[in-house]
Amino acid sequence: MDLEGALEDMRQYFRSGKTRDASWRQSQLKGLLLFLKEKEAEIFQALKEDLGKHHVEAFRDEIGTVKKSINYALKGLKEWMSSKKAKLPIIALLSSAEVVPEPLGLVLVISSWNFPFGLSLEPLIGAIAAGNTMVLKPSELAPSCSSLLANSLPTYLDTRAIRVIQGGGAVGEQLLQQKWDKILFTGSARVGQLVMAAAVKHLTPVVLELGGKCPAVVDSLSSSWDREVAVNRILVSKFGACAGQACVAVDYILVEKRYASTLVELMKVKIKEMFGEDPQASNSIARIVNQQHFLRLKNLLSDPAVQNSIVYGSFMDEKNLFVEPIILVDPPLQGAIMTEEIFGPLLPIITLEKIEDSINFIYSRPKPLAIYAFTKDQRFANRMLSETSSGSLVFNDAVIQYAADSLPFGGIGESGIGNYHGKYSFDTFSHYKAVARRSYLTDFWFRFPPWNNHKLLLFDTVYNFDYIGMLLVILGLKRSR
Amino acid sequence: MGEEQEDRKPASSAAAVFDAEAANGLVGELRGSFRSGRTRSYEWRVGQLKAIWRMCDEHEKDVVDALALDLSKPELESVVYELGMVKGSCKTALKELKHWVRPEKTKTGLATFPSSAEIVSEPLGVVLIISAWNYPVLLALDPVIGAIAAGNAVVLKPSEIAPATSSVLAKLVAKFLDCSSIRVVEGGVPETTALLAQKWDKIFYTGNGHVGRIVMAAAAKHLTPVVLELGGKCPVVVDSGINLQVATRRIIAGKWGSNNGQTCVSADYIITTKDYAPKLVDSLKKEIERFYGKKPLESKDISRIVNSNHFARLTKLVDEDKISDKIVYGGERDKDSLRISPTILVDVPQDSLIMNEEIFGPLLPILTVNKIEESFDLINSRPNPLAAYLFTNNKELKERFVMSVSAGGITINDITVHLAVHTLPFGGVGESGLGSYHGKFSFDAFSHKKAVLYRGFAGDATLRYPPYTKTKLRILKAFVTGDIWGAIRALLGWA
Numbered sequence: 001m002d003l004e005g006a007l008e009d010m011r012q013y014f015r016s017g018k019t020r021d022a023s024w025r026q027s028q029l030k031g032l033l034l035f036l037k038e039k040e041a042e043i044f045q046a047l048k049e050d051l052g053k054h055h056v057e058a059f060r061d062e063i064g065t066v067k068k069s070i071n072y073a074l075k076g077l078k079e080w081m082s083s084k085k086a087k088l089p090i091i092a093l094l095s096s097a098e099v100v101p102e103p104l105g106l107v108l109v110i111s112s113w114n115f116p117f118g119l120s121l122e123p124l125i126g127a128i129a130a131g132n133t134m135v136l137k138p139s140e141l142a143p144s145c146s147s148l149l150a151n152s153l154p155t156y157l158d159t160r161a162i163r164v165i166q167g168g169g170a171v172g173e174q175l176l177q178q179k180w181d182k183i184l185f186t187g188s189a190r191v192g193q194l195v196m197a198a199a200v201k202h203l204t205p206v207v208l209e210l211g212g213k214c215p216a217v218v219d220s221l222s223s224s225w226d227r228e229v230a231v232n233r234i235l236v237s238k239f240g241a242c243a244g245q246a247c248v249a250v251d252y253i254l255v256e257k258r259y260a261s262t263l264v265e266l267m268k269v270k271i272k273e274m275f276g277e278d279p280q281a282s283n284s285i286a287r288i289v290n291q292q293h294f295l296r297l298k299n300l301l302s303d304p305a306v307q308n309s310i311v312y313g314s315f316m317d318e319k320n321l322f323v324e325p326i327i328l329v330d331p332p333l334q335g336a337i338m339t340e341e342i343f344g345p346l347l348p349i350i351t352l353e354k355i356e357d358s359i360n361f362i363y364s365r366p367k368p369l370a371i372y373a374f375t376k377d378q379r380f381a382n383r384m385l386s387e388t389s390s391g392s393l394v395f396n397d398a399v400i401q402y403a404a405d406s407l408p409f410g411g412i413g414e415s416g417i418g419n420y421h422g423k424y425s426f427d428t429f430s431h432y433k434a435v436a437r438r439s440y441l442t443d444f445w446f447r448f449p450p451w452n453n454h455k456l457l458l459f460d461t462v463y464n465f466d467y468i469g470m471l472l473v474i475l476g477l478k479r480s481r
Numbered sequence: 482m483g484e485e486q487e488d489r490k491p492a493s494s495a496a497a498v499f500d501a502e503a504a505n506g507l508v509g510e511l512r513g514s515f516r517s518g519r520t521r522s523y524e525w526r527v528g529q530l531k532a533i534w535r536m537c538d539e540h541e542k543d544v545v546d547a548l549a550l551d552l553s554k555p556e557l558e559s560v561v562y563e564l565g566m567v568k569g570s571c572k573t574a575l576k577e578l579k580h581w582v583r584p585e586k587t588k589t590g591l592a593t594f595p596s597s598a599e600i601v602s603e604p605l606g607v608v609l610i611i612s613a614w615n616y617p618v619l620l621a622l623d624p625v626i627g628a629i630a631a632g633n634a635v636v637l638k639p640s641e642i643a644p645a646t647s648s649v650l651a652k653l654v655a656k657f658l659d660c661s662s663i664r665v666v667e668g669g670v671p672e673t674t675a676l677l678a679q680k681w682d683k684i685f686y687t688g689n690g691h692v693g694r695i696v697m698a699a700a701a702k703h704l705t706p707v708v709l710e711l712g713g714k715c716p717v718v719v720d721s722g723i724n725l726q727v728a729t730r731r732i733i734a735g736k737w738g739s740n741n742g743q744t745c746v747s748a749d750y751i752i753t754t755k756d757y758a759p760k761l762v763d764s765l766k767k768e769i770e771r772f773y774g775k776k777p778l779e780s781k782d783i784s785r786i787v788n789s790n791h792f793a794r795l796t797k798l799v800d801e802d803k804i805s806d807k808i809v810y811g812g813e814r815d816k817d818s819l820r821i822s823p824t825i826l827v828d829v830p831q832d833s834l835i836m837n838e839e840i841f842g843p844l845l846p847i848l849t850v851n852k853i854e855e856s857f858d859l860i861n862s863r864p865n866p867l868a869a870y871l872f873t874n875n876k877e878l879k880e881r882f883v884m885s886v887s888a889g890g891i892t893i894n895d896i897t898v899h900l901a902v903h904t905l906p907f908g909g910v911g912e913s914g915l916g917s918y919h920g921k922f923s924f925d926a927f928s929h930k931k932a933v934l935y936r937g938f939a940g941d942a943t944l945r946y947p948p949y950t951k952t953k954l955r956i957l958k959a960f961v962t963g964d965i966w967g968a969i970r971a972l973l974g975w976a
Contacts, residue, residue, distance in 0.1 A: 405590055
C-alpha cells in the first residue's frame with residue numbers, strides 16, 4: 001500500500017472541510033453505534049478467540065462503555081463544538097474575545113491488545129467528535145479483533161476519513177515516520193518513549209496512556225459487609241479485568257499485617273464464589289494473550305523466595321495459556337513481581353505495620369495510573385488525596401473510574417501524558433484557538449511612538465486598571481509613578 | 482515568607498562548571514523541598530507571587546538598564562511590555578488563585594452510581610523553564626508565575642543571548658524568592674544540555690522549532706510532558722475598505738514597536754490585494770515617519786537587532802538575489818550599532834529565504850493577490866503560525882477567516898493584543914507549538930488534574946461480578962448505556 005499517498009488523500013479530504021460539519025460527525029458516531037449493534041456477535045466471538053474473554057465481561061468493560069461514550073458524545077457534541085466567550089477587562093472596550101475549538105487534522109491512534117475494541121474506539125469517538133480524520137492501528141496481538149475492525153468498520157464509517165491499518169512493529173514504525181497532527185498511544189512505557197521520540201520530528205503532540213503498578217490500599221474495615229464489598233471489588237478488578245492484563249487492574253495490595261490473613265481467607269472464599277472450584281472451567285477468566293506473556297508471568301514466580309510467598313493458587317496451563325488466580329503474601333520487594341507491572345492474575349499482598357506507611361510506599365515508587373484506597377477513615381483518605389500522586393484516585397472501588405464520562409482518564413509521570421474520555425476526548429483532539437476582535441473606534445493613542453514619560457504614565461495606569469490614575473494623568477495632575 | 486532572602490549562593494552558581502552532576506544534585510535538592518510540602522501551601526504561593534511583584538517594582542531601573550544593554554529596548558517597552566505584563570500576571574494569579582486551587586466537582590452518571598467525583602489540581606513537582614532572549618524578563622517570569630501558582634518547585638534557565646538580563650534575573654530571584662524551591666541556572670548550550678538530561682515533571686520552553694525539538698527529544702527519554710512556545714511566520718491580511726490609518730498604526734506598533742519585529746507574534750508578512758498594496762505602502766511610509774522621524778535607523782524608540790549573528794542573518798535575507806530590488810522603503814543598516822531601518826518589500830518570490838524562515842526583525846514583505854480570499858489558502862499551505870491577523874470590515878470575511886485559518890491565535894483588526902487577554906489561552910499549533918498558558922491556563926499547564934472518584938460500600942451491584950449470567954448481562958447493558966427503563970425492566974425479570 002502506498003502509505004504516503006493514502007495519507008495525503010486523507011489530508012486533502014480534511015482540507016475539503018467535510019469532517020468539520022456537525023452532521024458528518026454525528027453520522028459517523030451513529031455509524032459506530034450501528035457497528036456495535038449489528039456486529040455484536042462477531043465482536044464477542046473475536047474477543048473469545050483472541051483473549052478467551054467472557055462476553056459479559058466484554059460488554060461490561062469494552063462494548064457497553066463504548067456505546068455509553070458514543071451517546072454521551074452525540075448528546076454533548078453541539079455544545080462542545082461551540083465557541084466559548086472569554087471575559088474581558090473593562091478597559092478593553094468594544095473588543096470581544098472567544099476560544100474556538102478546531103480539529104487538528106490527521107491523527108493516529110495506536111491501541112493495545114487487552115481491550116482491543118475499547119482502546120481503539122474510545123479514541124476514535126474523540127477524534128471524530130472533534131472533526132478529524134484518523135488512522136487506527138489496532139494491536140496485532142489480538143488478530144481476530146484487528147481483522148474485524150479492519151474489515152467491518154469501512155462498511156459503517158467514511159473511509160475517506162477513517163482508515164484501519166493492520167500490522168505489527170514494522171507497520172507501527174512506518175506509521176510513526178509520517179507527519180501526524182496528534183498521536184494517541186495506549187501501551188507500555190517502553191514503546192511510549194519510542195512513540196514520543198518519533199513525534200519529535202514533526203513536533204506532534206502526544207497522548208500516552210501507559211501503565212504502572214496500581215496499588216489497592218486496604219484499611220481496617222470493621223463491618224463484615226464492607227470487607228466483603230471491598231474484596232469483591234478488588235477481585236473483579238484483578239481477575240475479572242482481562243485476567244489482570246489491564247492498565248487499571250489492581251496490581252498489588254497494601255494492608256496492615258494484622259488484617260492480612262483475614263483478607264486472604266475472605267479472598268479465597270470469594271474467588272470460589274465467583275469462579276467456582278475449577279476457575280478454568282468457569283470460562284469467566286480471560287486467557288493470557290500469548291506464550292511470551294505466559295512465560296513472562298511464569299518467570300515472575302520462578303524465584304524460590306517468590307514461590308514461598310504463594311498462599312493460594314498455582315495452576316498454570318501453558319497449552320491453553322491459562323493461569324488461575326494466584327495470591328502471594330510479602331514476596332521480596334526487589335523481585336520483578338514487585339518492580340514491574342504484573343499484567344496478569346498474580347496478586348501480591350504487601351503487609352505494613354501501619355496503614356499510613358502505604359503513603360510512603362507508594363510515593364517512593366513511580367506514579368501509577370490509579371490508586372485504589374479502601375477506607376472509612378476520613379483523615380487517612382485526606383492524606384491519600386494530598387500526599388500521593390496518580391492519574392486517578394478511587395475510594396472504595398477500582399477500575400470503575402474508566403466508565404466515568406466526566407472524569408479525565410490518563411496517567412502522570414511514567415503512567416502517561418494527557419488524558420481522554422467524555423469531553424476530554426473531544427478536547428484532546430482539538431486545538432483551542434484564541435480569537436480577539438477589535439474595532440476601529442477606540443484606540444489608546446499613547447500606544448504609539450514616539451515615546452515619552454506621559455505615555456509611560458498612561459500605560460502604567462492602564463495596566464493597573466487604575467481608572468482614577470488614568471484620569472489624573474490625562475488632566476495633568478499626576479506626573480510620576 | 483516574601484522577605485528579602487539572605488544572599489545565599491546556590492552551590493550550582495559557584496565558579497565550578499554546571500555539568501550533569503551539578504544538575505542532578507540541583508534536581509535532587511528541589512525534589513526534597515517539594516516532598517516537604519512547602520510549595521503546596523497557599524500562603525507560600527501567595528508569598529512568592531507578591532515577592533515577584535515587589536521585585537519588579539523595586540528594581541525596575543535595574544531591569545530597564547539590563548534590557549537597554551541587551552536589546553537597546555526603549556524604556557517604555559521594557560516597563561510596559563515586560564515588567565507591566567509580569568505584574569499583571571502576578572495580579573491575576575493573586576486574585577484568582579483561591580478559585581484555581583479549588584477542586585472541580587463533576588457530575589456522575591448511571592455507570593458509576595452511586596458515586597461522587599471531583600477533579601483535583603495538584604502540582605507536578607519540579608519543573609524546568611527555559612526562556613527566550615527577546616522578552617527576557619516576561620518570558621522568564623510569566624511561566625514561573627504559573628509554576629508557582631500551581632505549587633511547583635522551579636528551575637529557570639534564562640537566555641544567554643540576553644546576558645545582562647539573565648544576570649539581573651539570577652540576582653533578583655536569589656534575593657527575593659525562596660531558594661529552597663526556586664532557582665536560576667545561567668548559561669548556554671552546555672548548561673542547558675546538563676539540565677535537559679535530568680528527569681523533570683514538566684519542561685516549558687520558549688524559543689525556536691529547532692531547539693524545541695531538542696527539548697522534546699530530551700523530554701521523551703523520561704516521558705516528561707512539555708509546553709513548547711515556538712514561532713512561525715505570522716501573516717497579516719489587509720482587506721480594502723478599512724480605516725487605513727488606524728490599521729497601519731496598529732501594524733507598525735505590532736512590528737517595529739514590538740522589539741523591532743523580534744517577537745514571536747509580530748507581523749511577519751502582509752498579504753493584500755494588488756489594488757490596495759500601493760495605498761498600504763504609502764500609509765506605512767507616512768506613519769513610520771510620524772512615529773520614528775525622518776531617520777528611523779537612528780530612532781531611540783526602536784530596539785536594535787539583538788546581536789551580530791542575527792544582524793548577519795537578517796542582512797542575508799534582504800541581500801538575497803532578486804530580493805533587493807523588491808525593497809520599496811528602508812533597507813538601510815548600521816553594523817556597528819546593530820541597526821536595520823524599517824524595511825518594506827513588495828512581492829518577493831515565494832521560494833525566497835525571507836518567505837521561508839521566521840523573519841524576527843524589521844523586514845516586512847508584502848505579498849499581493851488578486852482577490853483577498855486567496856490569502857486564506859496561501860496561509861493554510863504553510864506551517865501553522867503562532868498567530869494570524871486580518872484587517873477588514875467585511876463580517877463574512879471575518880467569520881470565514883476565523884473558521885478556516887488554523888493558527889495558535891487570531892486577532893481581527895489588530896495585532897498581538899490577544900496575548901494580553903489573560904482569559905485567552907496563548908500557544909501554538911503544529912509547528913508553532915504545543916500547549917498554552919497565560920492566566921488560568923498557566924496554572925493548568927503546571928498542574929496535574931487528578932480524577933477522584935468516591936464510592937461507598939452501600940449498594941453493591943453484584944451484577945458486576947462473576948459468575949456471569951444472562952440476567953446480569955441484560956441489567957448491565959441497561960446500566961452501562963444509561964437506559965434506566967431498560968434497567969428496571971431487566972431487574973423485574975421482564976425480557
